[in-house]
Amino acid sequence: MRVDVITIFPDYFGPLSLSLIGKARGSGLLDLEVHDLRTWTSDVHRTVDDTPYGGGPGMVMRPEPWGQALDAVGPGTLIVPSPVGKPFTQADAQALASLDHLIFACGRYEGIDQRVIDDAAARMPVLEVSLGDYVLFGGEVAVIVIMEAITRLLPGVLGNADSLTEESHAAGLLEAPVYTKPASWRDRDVPDVLRSGDHGRIARWRRDQSLLRTAARRPDMMAAYPPSSLDKADRKT
Numbered sequence: 001m002r003v004d005v006i007t008i009f010p011d012y013f014g015p016l017s018l019s020l021i022g023k024a025r026g027s028g029l030l031d032l033e034v035h036d037l038r039t040w041t042s043d044v045h046r047t048v049d050d051t052p053y054g055g056g057p058g059m060v061m062r063p064e065p066w067g068q069a070l071d072a073v074g075p076g077t078l079i080v081p082s083p084v085g086k087p088f089t090q091a092d093a094q095a096l097a098s099l100d101h102l103i104f105a106c107g108r109y110e111g112i113d114q115r116v117i118d119d120a121a122a123r124m125p126v127l128e129v130s131l132g133d134y135v136l137f138g139g140e141v142a143v144i145v146i147m148e149a150i151t152r153l154l155p156g157v158l159g160n161a162d163s164l165t166e167e168s169h170a171a172g173l174l175e176a177p178v179y180t181k182p183a184s185w186r187d188r189d190v191p192d193v194l195r196s197g198d199h200g201r202i203a204r205w206r207r208d209q210s211l212l213r214t215a216a217r218r219p220d221m222m223a224a225y226p227p228s229s230l231d232k233a234d235r236k237t
């Protein structure tokens with residue numbers, strides 16, 4: 001997968017050289033390049049922003065540098081993090097993980113001139129996404145989060161592909177609690193069922209815990225969980 005990130009803060013993306021994303025880049029599974037938007041400015045001050053038409057607070061990112069930057073790195077699927085974007089979900093991560101070329105546009109200030117998005121949409125798919133109902137300083141942190149969500153889905157990145165099948169937002173329920181050694185810690189014991197070796201009982205316990213957690217913390221997920229997936233025993237949970 002080829003990924004181009006355009007930003008006025010390239011140093012924000014140091015974390016994408018670490019851990020499993022760094023390994024994915026080193027092994028060739030992920031070809032990622034971070035570009036400084038100011039590369040495509042032409043004035044001595046390398047200006048990327050200006051005052052908003054119609055008044056209002058803050059500054060808006062100028063269209064010219066963005067247009068030239070997207071001409072240079074595109075076409076691909078353009079992902080624009082935004083406070084007004086569609087909520088980003090695991091399903092979005094799975095869809096994006098299957099694509100060949102992603103371009104991330106990291107806005108700052110009050111956002112990017114809308115004509116940049118409209119112009120890009122005339123020649124490539126554009127997805128405006130939001131991480132959640134809170135306001136960040138810009139799109140860079142969102143891109144790091146989105147890149148983690150996508151990269152872990154790329155074949156060969158996670159050693160144990162099984163861990164992808166049981167994931168919360170893929171399976172529709174929150175995962176059960178996890179435990180490791182020691183069996184007892186500060187007078188708190190690992191549930192006996194997990195040490196029983198009875199895989200059927202363990203699977204049942206984990207499913208029950210998933211249902212309890214999801215019902216308590218994510219009624220929205222519970223409401224969306226297909227009734228056909230709940231057997232009679234579950235309904236008593």
Ligand SMILES: N#Cc1c(-c2ccc3ccn(Cc4ccc(CN5CCOCC5)cc4)c3c2)n[nH]c1N
Binds near residue numbers: 081111133135
């Ligand atoms: N992904 C993601 C994000 C972002 C995000 C993503 C990209 C950029 C580029 C600039 N900013 C800052 C910024 C702050 C304030 C405002 C004004 N509006 C805010 C909403 O109410 C109306 C008024 C605009 C832009 C960004 C923030 N925030 N939250 C998410 N989940």
